[in-house]
Amino acid sequence: MRYAMAIDTKKCVGCSDCVVACQIENNVPIGYCRDWVTETVSGSYPNLDLELRSERCNHCDNAPCVRCCPTGASHIVEGGVVLVDGFKCIGCGACIESCPYDARYSHPDGYVDKCTFCIHRVRKGLQPACVSVCPTKCMYFGDLDDPSSEISELLQNRKWKVLAPEAGTKPQVYYLI
Amino acid sequence: MATRRDFIKITGLGVAGLTVGGAGAYQMLKGASLWDSVTLGDAERVPTYCEVCFWKCAGWTYKNKEGKIMKVVGHEDDPHCDGRLCPRGTGGIGMYYDTDRLTTPLIRVTENGKQSYRKASWDEALGLIVENMKAIAEKYGPESVALFNHGSSGDHFERLFKAFGSGTIAAPSYAQCRGPREAGFKATFGTSIGSPEPTDIRDTRCLVLIGSHIGENMHNGQVQEMSDAIDRGADIITVDPRYSTAASKSKFWLPIKPATDLALLLAWIHVIIEEGGYDKAYVEQHTTGFDRLKHHVRRMTPEWAYGITTIDPETIRQTARLMGSAAPAVIVHPGRHVTWYGDDTQRSRAIAILNALLGSWGRRGGFFLKEKASLPNYPYPAYPTPKWDWKATLRGRYPLADEAVTNALVDASLPGGEGQEQMIHGWIVTGTNLPQSMPEKPRLQKAIDSLDFIAVVDTMPMEITGYADVVLPECTYFERYDDLRAAPHREPNIALRMPAVAPLGESKPAWWMCKQLGERLGLGAFYPYEDYSEVLDWQLKQVGSSLEEMKHLGVKRWPRKSEDLYFKEGEAVTFNTPSGKIELYSSELESAGFDPLPNYTAHPEPPEGFYRLIYGRAPMHTFSRTANNPNLTDLMRENDLWMNPKVAQIWGIENGQKVWLRNQDGAFTSFPIKVRVTERIRWDCVYMVHGFGQKREALSRAFGQGASDSEMITTVMIDPIMGGQGMRGNFVTFSIEEPKQVQSL
Amino acid sequence: MKEELIVSGRSLPHIDPHLELWHWPIPAYLFLGGMAAGILFFAGLYTILKKESLYPTAVKWAPFLAPFLLILGLFFLFIDLKHKWFFWQLYLTIRIESPMSWGAWVLLIITPLSMLWAASYIKEWFPNWDWKWSLLNRFEALVISQRMTLAWAMVLLSVILGIYTGILLSAFNARPLWNTALLGPLFLISGMSTGAATIMWMSNDHAERKRFAQIDLLLIGIELFFIVHLFMGFLAGPEVQVESAQLFLRGHFALPFWGLVVGLGLVVPAILEILELRGKKIPVAFPAGLILIGGLIFRLIMVEAGQFTRYLY
Ligand SMILES: Nc1nc2c(c(=O)[nH]1)N[C@H]1C(S)=C(S)[C@@H](COP(=O)(O)OP(=O)(O)OC[C@H]3O[C@@H](n4cnc5c(=O)[nH]c(N)nc54)[C@H](O)[C@@H]3O)O[C@H]1N2
Ligand SMILES: Nc1nc2c(c(=O)[nH]1)N[C@H]1C(S)=C(S)[C@@H](COP(=O)(O)OP(=O)(O)OC[C@H]3O[C@@H](n4cnc5c(=O)[nH]c(N)nc54)[C@H](O)[C@@H]3O)O[C@H]1N2
Ligand code: SF4
Ligand code: SF4
Numbered sequence A: 001m002r003y004a005m006a007i008d009t010k011k012c013v014g015c016s017d018c019v020v021a022c023q024i025e026n027n028v029p030i031g032y033c034r035d036w037v038t039e040t041v042s043g044s045y046p047n048l049d050l051e052l053r054s055e056r057c058n059h060c061d062n063a064p065c066v067r068c069c070p071t072g073a074s075h076i077v078e079g080g081v082v083l084v085d086g087f088k089c090i091g092c093g094a095c096i097e098s099c100p101y102d103a104r105y106s107h108p109d110g111y112v113d114k115c116t117f118c119i120h121r122v123r124k125g126l127q128p129a130c131v132s133v134c135p136t137k138c139m140y141f142g143d144l145d146d147p148s149s150e151i152s153e154l155l156q157n158r159k160w161k162v163l164a165p166e167a168g169t170k171p172q173v174y175y176l177i
Numbered sequence B: 001m002a003t004r005r006d007f008i009k010i011t012g013l014g015v016a017g018l019t020v021g022g023a024g025a026y027q028m029l030k031g032a033s034l035w036d037s038v039t040l041g042d043a044e045r046v047p048t049y050c051e052v053c054f055w056k057c058a059g060w061t062y063k064n065k066e067g068k069i070m071k072v073v074g075h076e077d078d079p080h081c082d083g084r085l086c087p088r089g090t091g092g093i094g095m096y097y098d099t100d101r102l103t104t105p106l107i108r109v110t111e112n113g114k115q116s117y118r119k120a121s122w123d124e125a126l127g128l129i130v131e132n133m134k135a136i137a138e139k140y141g142p143e144s145v146a147l148f149n150h151g152s153s154g155d156h157f158e159r160l161f162k163a164f165g166s167g168t169i170a171a172p173s174y175a176q177c178r179g180p181r182e183a184g185f186k187a188t189f190g191t192s193i194g195s196p197e198p199t200d201i202r203d204t205r206c207l208v209l210i211g212s213h214i215g216e217n218m219h220n221g222q223v224q225e226m227s228d229a230i231d232r233g234a235d236i237i238t239v240d241p242r243y244s245t246a247a248s249k250s251k252f253w254l255p256i257k258p259a260t261d262l263a264l265l266l267a268w269i270h271v272i273i274e275e276g277g278y279d280k281a282y283v284e285q286h287t288t289g290f291d292r293l294k295h296h297v298r299r300m301t302p303e304w305a306y307g308i309t310t311i312d313p314e315t316i317r318q319t320a321r322l323m324g325s326a327a328p329a330v331i332v333h334p335g336r337h338v339t340w341y342g343d344d345t346q347r348s349r350a351i352a353i354l355n356a357l358l359g360s361w362g363r364r365g366g367f368f369l370k371e372k373a374s375l376p377n378y379p380y381p382a383y384p385t386p387k388w389d390w391k392a393t394l395r396g397r398y399p400l401a402d403e404a405v406t407n408a409l410v411d412a413s414l415p416g417g418e419g420q421e422q423m424i425h426g427w428i429v430t431g432t433n434l435p436q437s438m439p440e441k442p443r444l445q446k447a448i449d450s451l452d453f454i455a456v457v458d459t460m461p462m463e464i465t466g467y468a469d470v471v472l473p474e475c476t477y478f479e480r481y482d483d484l485r486a487a488p489h490r491e492p493n494i495a496l497r498m499p500a501v502a503p504l505g506e507s508k509p510a511w512w513m514c515k516q517l518g519e520r521l522g523l524g525a526f527y528p529y530e531d532y533s534e535v536l537d538w539q540l541k542q543v544g545s546s547l548e549e550m551k552h553l554g555v556k557r558w559p560r561k562s563e564d565l566y567f568k569e570g571e572a573v574t575f576n577t578p579s580g581k582i583e584l585y586s587s588e589l590e591s592a593g594f595d596p597l598p599n600y601t602a603h604p605e606p607p608e609g610f611y612r613l614i615y616g617r618a619p620m621h622t623f624s625r626t627a628n629n630p631n632l633t634d635l636m637r638e639n640d641l642w643m644n645p646k647v648a649q650i651w652g653i654e655n656g657q658k659v660w661l662r663n664q665d666g667a668f669t670s671f672p673i674k675v676r677v678t679e680r681i682r683w684d685c686v687y688m689v690h691g692f693g694q695k696r697e698a699l700s701r702a703f704g705q706g707a708s709d710s711e712m713i714t715t716v717m718i719d720p721i722m723g724g725q726g727m728r729g730n731f732v733t734f735s736i737e738e739p740k741q742v743q744s745l
Numbered sequence C: 001m002k003e004e005l006i007v008s009g010r011s012l013p014h015i016d017p018h019l020e021l022w023h024w025p026i027p028a029y030l031f032l033g034g035m036a037a038g039i040l041f042f043a044g045l046y047t048i049l050k051k052e053s054l055y056p057t058a059v060k061w062a063p064f065l066a067p068f069l070l071i072l073g074l075f076f077l078f079i080d081l082k083h084k085w086f087f088w089q090l091y092l093t094i095r096i097e098s099p100m101s102w103g104a105w106v107l108l109i110i111t112p113l114s115m116l117w118a119a120s121y122i123k124e125w126f127p128n129w130d131w132k133w134s135l136l137n138r139f140e141a142l143v144i145s146q147r148m149t150l151a152w153a154m155v156l157l158s159v160i161l162g163i164y165t166g167i168l169l170s171a172f173n174a175r176p177l178w179n180t181a182l183l184g185p186l187f188l189i190s191g192m193s194t195g196a197a198t199i200m201w202m203s204n205d206h207a208e209r210k211r212f213a214q215i216d217l218l219l220i221g222i223e224l225f226f227i228v229h230l231f232m233g234f235l236a237g238p239e240v241q242v243e244s245a246q247l248f249l250r251g252h253f254a255l256p257f258w259g260l261v262v263g264l265g266l267v268v269p270a271i272l273e274i275l276e277l278r279g280k281k282i283p284v285a286f287p288a289g290l291i292l293i294g295g296l297i298f299r300l301i302m303v304e305a306g307q308f309t310r311y312l313y
């Protein structure tokens, strides 16, 4: 099993519903977030290009945050999902420094927090909160090891990219372009 | 005449129900442990529909075991939302948890010449309102008490007003919003558009957006269907001086010079007629006035439009052909907030005509034929007939106004002058933040100063509450019953809103306030129930459901009574126009003395050193109502001013720098606004999101964040046809230093 | 024009607009760790080489500082933890791939070791010292008899500690400035050089001072060589590394780095030492103090600047 997310930048409108939904679902305190939306504008008026991307932890196959964690608080569970155990975390910040995507943050209670791929929902057969709320239905979540899953098919048939591949982390959030 | 009311800026006594702020307090209030996440397992859910905007998506409110609201999610069967709320709906629980909420009635007091609010009991506050309503009714008649409303609370107050004998009722959703398109489409097709718009976006092959910024305008169903359309490979054409989100998804972006859309539309009509791209059979069968239209647009070539709009003629032709090839599965979107330049009904007419030529009305992928569940009215006694109502406030103006015109009510509240007497002497305002929603603030202030009395019903200490003599705190939509939602759609359907939790503090639902007021006004016969749920149950039983059933269902759908979503091939259709046909040439406009065919007229241009101020929506906010919402301010705290790099260079303004704005009338913004230097906008205009620059300190998150577009809209261009307040004829310049004398209100 | 912005209003504390998670405690901790490693290294080395009598400061006196430096360093690390009272979690596991983990373990071992070392010389400081309990006195005798073993352990551990203080940063590929194999050796050498400078400063013995001045000169030479190579590497690297080099070549770290670290922290002390070796009278506090301050600023800058650099996508 290899859980992954694909986000269609052709459909995303940058509304940030995924961000509020995550905040509410996961009790992320006001002022913090596990996901966020970036906008890239290139070109000059009137020949412009705009890309909107909902970003979060990439649940990297080669996760430096897990490797550098001195306590094992950062760990990997089923489907390659990278989690942080708040009770093991000492808040040293090594994992934050190690993540090329700035996907982790220091929770006001001290431990480090980040996207969990909503594993608590996925284990119940639900989609992650952000995916389930997205009004443009531009987010897809599923198992890449299953070749017939919607996400596998999308990645086979559409052009895609991942963020900062040169960082060598093998990210598992794909952007359809 | 009443004494001048000071706008009360201070955090009046008891305005802030809960004074603690910040993340911790918010979490505490939510009663949630930071280590848990909200799982669905042990939660209970009750139905609601969202009140964060007027799309009214149905959803479920989830509560945990302690009875705390955990979240709200879209209702899977709801045609408005298809199981997904927009960010504002998802963050709607912030409305409930906002620590700045109004929780007690407030009464204005003057002590040592200084005005402030004091907490009052319900009894006292209601008594004061009743006393004033009666006094005004005795002196001038009940018609002289006017109601300004928007949203669900308005339904209850409307009934109260009708029982009281006043039909002087208006909402900003007409003359500040949809009015012109309703008038324009009604004149053409005999039907107005209404809400939600019956645009068949999901099945369209070509979507034409004229300023309509779907994606930023987060009206849920439209956003979802636009995304479906993108998936299906539909082409989008966006006309906008700004590279909107929708523009970025478009095959063609036409960066039009603002205020010139009518010329583009006429040129499109020209091309489609001249090149024969229109739906000939449809036009032949259903329309009148084609020949006159053809003659009318004969000289309105793309080359002519180029000089006006700056859009290259070839692009105009290509886009017209694209529409033609997609017809009839094409939508030239009527837009929603269309009060732009004062000739908006005519622009909407041109849009309607274009749709008629393309045969999209009543066709798949164009406009579907909507249907609405018919709910019988609760058997209230007959309402008295008022001696006059909002129509009288038009004073012979705006012949095609179909709904009340807020600004006409404001005019009618001004003291006599030019032979016009003051018709209105008291206001009740509910669910609308007039100082932000209505331009021409000085005029609004003057009208309010002329009143004997003004009461405001709101959930938050918004700017409008600062003008009130009495403030009534309404509980949020999570804490109350309201009318059933029965809006037209592809399938008739209804949705229930019910309380998930008890009202916070002493806040109360609007129905309760109205019942109290009604009984005190001697109108008890109109309130034969203890709880509003009885009314809903009665209504539901008439249509074969019940409150009990709806508490479980949340949303109920019925099969259509009328047969089809679309016209059948060759079907004879009678349109609700004088001729029974789609009127390309409007006999109604002609007889009212207006252009029966739309004409382009040039609008004033920005003076040297000024830029046209345009504005719009951010997907995570609704006007000013969400400006203090903890979840949504977390996404966007303040608005910014979009400025083309060329303009920034001329002014030496850097990205992120704060500037004050001054408009052509010398008005300054109260607060500075951060400049966003971006290629996404033309150089003859600047853009900002509406709803920011709040002036009440009681709004702890929103106060002083960003600037208010409304403060810069001191010149309006009134649509003579229906009274709409065109707001985009204002020009601003920049002040790097804080203005010495802030001239705004 | 290219615009990149976060439209969902992200402003995570210490992360936006750029990472500023590790403030002075981490570089201070790295500085103290490196300096302690240097001191312990030379103490161990000259013990193994049986040159205690030639270099008494290095072997006997300077190591007294080490436990204090290490404990202070650990304290800085501790105050930088955001979830402090879970710190014991560090010692429930050994994470081979985590420099932070082996740093914690190395410190756990080398700190008591350095205490033992210092304790074993305490009677040479205070001839009247008495351990009060006979058990302790016997233990002291045991330690003294095992000095050679201890010395080997110290050399080994101090090298690990020294490397660790460099590797800690260079393990973070995510920060292009740190993402270089040169950083480990550079920190190791710089730690050694601060250790050597401390010994030189403390020493009263002319020969010992001279030896450590020579060592220092050598280390400074190596450091300068590494720094030049570091930047050459960056400039030949991918865009993000070129950008990180630019921070030092014309960005706002340029002056502190070239002026304070390289100029005052390396070149000036080197010149002073050369002059001294040539017989000029120069108060030893000057070159030694400059080296120490330079070493600290070097770490402060590297930590702060490293957090400034990031992948762009
Ligand atoms: N300058 C400018 N003016 C505009 C617009 C613009 O873009 N720019 N847009 C125009 C358009 S399209 C429209 S539709 C109008 C919208 O105009 P309004 O509906 O007036 O807009 P809001 O600012 O959302 O004000 C809503 C008020 O209702 C309160 N409220 C929210 N929920 C409840 C509730 O449950 N009960 C009660 N009693 N009150 C509640 C809020 O706190 C707020 O004070 O504005 C128009 N005016
Ligand atoms: N998130 C969110 N969504 C909302 C609302 C909200 O408050 N928040 N409000 C809802 C309501 S009530 C309404 S009425 C709608 C309004 O939403 P729409 O009807 O979509 O929008 P408008 O306000 O008419 O238009 C704003 C756009 O018009 C462009 N524009 C400005 N001047 C011109 C011009 O001269 N010509 C052309 N072609 N374009 C121009 C602006 O650049 C901007 O992109 O949004 C609805 N949806
Ligand atoms: S909810 Fe969907 S459309 Fe909105 S920003 Fe997130 S991914 Fe994009
Ligand atoms: S995105 Fe960052 S936090 Fe997530 S797995 Fe990759 S490196 Fe770790």
Ligand code: SF4
Residues within 6 Å of the ligand: A068, A069, A070, A071, A072, A073, A074, A084, A088, A089, A090, A091, A092, A093, A094, A095, A096, A112
């Ligand atoms: S902050 Fe916590 S999760 Fe991150 S590396 Fe340190 S102990 Fe591991």
Ligand code: SF4
Residues within 6 Å of the ligand: A021, A022, A023, A025, A026, A034, A035, A056, A114, A115, A116, A117, A118, A119, A128, A129, A130, A131
């Ligand atoms: S998967 Fe869950 S935790 Fe991750 S961003 Fe989406 S909602 Fe948040």
Ligand code: SF4
Residues within 6 Å of the ligand: B050, B051, B052, B053, B054, B055, B056, B057, B081, B084, B085, B086, B087, B088, B089, B090, B218, B219, B220, B221
């Ligand atoms: S569109 Fe959004 S804000 Fe409007 S009713 Fe639906 S969920 Fe609520």
Ligand SMILES: [Mo]
Residues within 6 Å of the ligand: B173, B176, B177, B178, B336, B337
């Ligand atoms: Mo509107």
